[in-house]
Amino acid sequence: MDKFTVHTGTAVPLRRGNVDTDQIIPAVYLKRVTRTGFEDGLFHAWRINEPGFVLNQPQYDGASILVAGPDFGTGSSREHAVWALVDYGFRAVVSPRFADIFRGNSLKAGLLTVELAEKIVQRLWDDIETDPTTQVTVDLVERQVRWSGEVHDFELDDYTRWRLLEGFDDIGLTLRHTDAVTEYESTRNPWLPSVPA
Amino acid sequence: MGKTLAEKLWESHVVHSAAGEPDLLFIDMHLVHEVTSPQAFDGLRVAGRPVHRPDLTLATEDHNVPTQDIFKPIADPVSRIQVETLRKNCADFGVRLYPMGDAEQGIVHVIGPQLGITQPGMTIVCGDSHTSTHGAFGALAFGIGTSQVEHVLATQTLPMDRPKTMAVTVSGEPPAGVTPKDVILAVIAQTGTGGGQGFMVEYRGEVFERMSMEGRMTVCNMSIEWGARAGMIAPDETTFAYLKGRDHSPQGKLWDAAVEYWTSLRTDDDAEFDAEVTLDASTLTPFVTWGTNPGQGAPLNSSVPDPASYEDDSERVAAEKALQYMGLTAGTPLRDVKVDTVFVGSCTNGRIEDLRAAAQVIEGRSVADGVRMLVVPGSMRVRAQAEAEGLDAIFTAAGAEWRQAGCSMCLGMNPDQLAPGERSASTSNRNFEGRQGKGGRTHLVSPLVAAATAVTGHLASPADL
Ligand code: SF4
Numbered sequence: 313m314d315k316f317t318v319h320t321g322t323a324v325p326l327r328r329g330n331v332d333t334d335q336i337i338p339a340v341y342l343k344r345v346t347r348t349g350f351e352d353g354l355f356h357a358w359r360i361n362e363p364g365f366v367l368n369q370p371q372y373d374g375a376s377i378l379v380a381g382p383d384f385g386t387g388s389s390r391e392h393a394v395w396a397l398v399d400y401g402f403r404a405v406v407s408p409r410f411a412d413i414f415r416g417n418s419l420k421a422g423l424l425t426v427e428l429a430e431k432i433v434q435r436l437w438d439d440i441e442t443d444p445t446t447q448v449t450v451d452l453v454e455r456q457v458r459w460s461g462e463v464h465d466f467e468l469d470d471y472t473r474w475r476l477l478e479g480f481d482d483i484g485l486t487l488r489h490t491d492a493v494t495e496y497e498s499t500r501n502p503w504l505p506s507v508p509a
Numbered sequence: 510m511g512k513t514l515a516e517k518l519w520e521s522h523v524v525h526s527a528a529g530e531p532d533l534l535f536i537d538m539h540l541v542h543e544v545t546s547p548q549a550f551d552g553l554r555v556a557g558r559p560v561h562r563p564d565l566t567l568a569t570e571d572h573n574v575p576t577q578d579i580f581k582p583i584a585d586p587v588s589r590i591q592v593e594t595l596r597k598n599c600a601d602f603g604v605r606l607y608p609m610g611d612a613e614q615g616i617v618h619v620i621g622p623q624l625g626i627t628q629p630g631m632t633i634v635c636g637d638s639h640t641s642t643h644g645a646f647g648a649l650a651f652g653i654g655t656s657q658v659e660h661v662l663a664t665q666t667l668p669m670d671r672p673k674t675m676a677v678t679v680s681g682e683p684p685a686g687v688t689p690k691d692v693i694l695a696v697i698a699q700t701g702t703g704g705g706q707g708f709m710v711e712y713r714g715e716v717f718e719r720m721s722m723e724g725r726m727t728v729c730n731m732s733i734e735w736g737a738r739a740g741m742i743a744p745d746e747t748t749f750a751y752l753k754g755r756d757h758s759p760q761g762k763l764w765d766a767a768v769e770y771w772t773s774l775r776t777d778d779d780a781e782f783d784a785e786v787t788l789d790a791s792t793l794t795p796f797v798t799w800g801t802n803p804g805q806g807a808p809l810n811s812s813v814p815d816p817a818s819y820e821d822d823s824e825r826v827a828a829e830k831a832l833q834y835m836g837l838t839a840g841t842p843l844r845d846v847k848v849d850t851v852f853v854g855s856c857t858n859g860r861i862e863d864l865r866a867a868a869q870v871i872e873g874r875s876v877a878d879g880v881r882m883l884v885v886p887g888s889m890r891v892r893a894q895a896e897a898e899g900l901d902a903i904f905t906a907a908g909a910e911w912r913q914a915g916c917s918m919c920l921g922m923n924p925d926q927l928a929p930g931e932r933s934a935s936t937s938n939r940n941f942e943g944r945q946g947k948g949g950r951t952h953l954v955s956p957l958v959a960a961a962t963a964v965t966g967h968l969a970s971p972a973d974l
Contacts, residue, residue: 503759
């Protein structure tokens with residue numbers, strides 16, 4: 313996984329709440345067995361059906377931070393939603409609140425999800441709409457979002473922050489505890505089901 | 510201070526914990542399907558890692574499965590490749606698989622319980638958000654993403670931060686015609702789609718105590734629709750009776766030991782929850798959704814709400830957008846909403862009791878002209894049992910289509926889809942834009958409402974017939 317430290321880029325205002333993962337990437341793209349190239353599916357229905365949809369507006373081309381309304385990423389557990397955002401070029405998503413599974417998936421795949429209060433998100437929307445070239449900085453070291461003189465702290469637990477800063481892979485970290493796993497396995501209840509191939 | 514059920518389940522699975530780190534939890538059963546696993550198996554290959562516990566891993570084919578012609582190769586080449594990839598991965602890594610056409614094949618959340626693989630006290634994960642279904646047995650069960658699928662395959666553990674706990678207490682006697690689906694839709698409408706965010710939820714109270722295992726599964730299934738990390742119900746005599754004698758249930762002395770342990774899996778009287786929600790079931794009526802998320806629901810005997818009536822800005826905008834997408838006008842009685850398709854099935858309502866309920870309503874009646882009704886059993890076993898009971902004959906005599914088992918129109922990854930603008934009454938769990946097919950419009954309903962709607966051609970309950 314790539315390390316995430318400080319990222320600066322332009323941002324896209326997605327003024328919608330409850331953006332579910334079926335909207336982020338429709339089920340038809342889930343048939344793929346590869347892990348890259350999901351950018352074509354990102355917000356597919358909105359990009360096709362709504363000419364005014366933010367990602368269709370040229371002033372936001374090249375943006376790397378998505379700023380969305382509350383409850384972003386609800387619904388299905390599909391990690392393809394995260395891959396689609398990353399493949400499209402996003403490094404961070406800002407929202408007042410994320411669905412748990414989406415947030416977990418994104419932080420595993422190196423897409424930083426940043427929670428800011430709804431009224432701060434409103435100001436950020438206003439500012440990037442007024443000037444789409446606004447440079448927004450998402451700073452994981454300081455746990456801050458900064459733009460045009462605004463500075464806002466966000467919360468992220470120390471462990472996840474450390475993992476992202478170092479670019480560590482979870483499996484590698486867990487394998488340090490192999491002995492504890494073996495020990496636990498020897499204490500499991502004898503009636504628990506098993507399904508040998 | 511005592512402990513909640515969720516805390517007991519959590520603590521009994523901690524392999525490693527340290528301050529400032531997530532807990533490392535052992536996973537008792539990992540269910541796998543074709544959609545969220547290919548990239549995970551690939552990750553193992555790249556790293557040269559085996560599946561750590563293939564004996565605690567079970568795979569089935571469900572999302573892409575056509576519900577007709579299942580003994581032929583899948584016509585859609587992309588779906589076919591995904592299913593073939595799962596077969597190859599299971600063969601390569603030594604994982605048991607129930608493929609299309611197998612007597613045990615079915616939706617992943619239907620087959621675990623019916624095989625007795627889902628038991629109280631377990632941790633169960635699957636790369637699917639409706640894994641919460643298994644919580645109905647007093648298990649800690651949650652959906653995970655593909656990176657986590659790879660993690661569980663490689664280590665049989667998962668690092669997780671412990672969520673907070675919430676109690677949802679529903680008391681009172683639900684009036685006739687109010688099903689578990691109506692109860693959970695009402696809970697979601699009350700709390701909103703983010704109401705359970707960050708919580709392990711325990712459903713408590715007399716309504717759940719009296720509910721059948723299948724009804725409990727319907728409730729726990731939809732926990733994720735209001736954002737909960739997991740949903741669960743304490744195991745009791747109903748749970749034990751359901752499990753007794755199933756293929757993977759313990760037997761003899763082990764059964765007795767298991768029941769003794771399972772009986773301890775309840776929230777202590779002096780335990781405290783971080784949050785509580787209460788609901789009085791006696792006030793409930795059949796519930797339907799009118800919008801594009803499962804929280805946008807209302808009693809069937811009410812009308813499409815006016816977005817202007819919402820004080821919260823984002824809720825108002827969401828309601829306006831939803832009505833536009835759904836092609837509905839505020840103030841229209843929900844009973845006047847005409848549908849094109851009725852879908853009975855999915856991991857929410859595709860079990861035998863659901864099919865019996867729908868069949869009972871439709872028996873001796875017929876599906877309205879111009880309406881198509883699809884009945885898709887949740888598993889091949891459910892299908893076989895329904896046929897043994899003659900339910901298939903009731904459905905086909907009424908003009909409904911009787912299909913093979915799979916996810917089907919719940920998400921339309923197979924050919925069962927809505928056409929643009931088409932409207933459905935569906936017993937599934939998600940009414941998101943385009944979920945059942947591009948441009949399709951979904952109303953979530955119970956099996957009883959689905960069957961009555963099929964007969965009248967507009968949203969209806971059996972009482973309207
Ligand atoms: S039936 Fe629907 S919700 Fe259930 S597992 Fe299949 S696609 Fe997911």
